[in-house]
Amino acid sequence: MLILKVIFLQCFWFTIVLFGASINSFLPILSSICIGGINYFIFNPNISVG
Numbered sequence: 001m002l003i004l005k006v007i008f009l010q011c012f013w014f015t016i017v018l019f020g021a022s023i024n025s026f027l028p029i030l031s032s033i034c035i036g037g038i039n040y041f042i043f044n045p046n047i048s049v050g
Contacts, residue, residue: 005039
């Protein structure tokens with residue numbers, strides 16, 4: 001799963017770099033927030049105070 005995550009993020013980064021000048025800047029920001037949310041729900045990190 002971790003390898004798929006890395007491959008997906010590399011493809012996302014490549015797409016942003018390649019088409020960054022021609023797309024609206026709101027779309028990559030929204031996509032990044034969605035990817036971060038999906039990542040949180042898939043890996044479900046344990047958050048503790050101390």
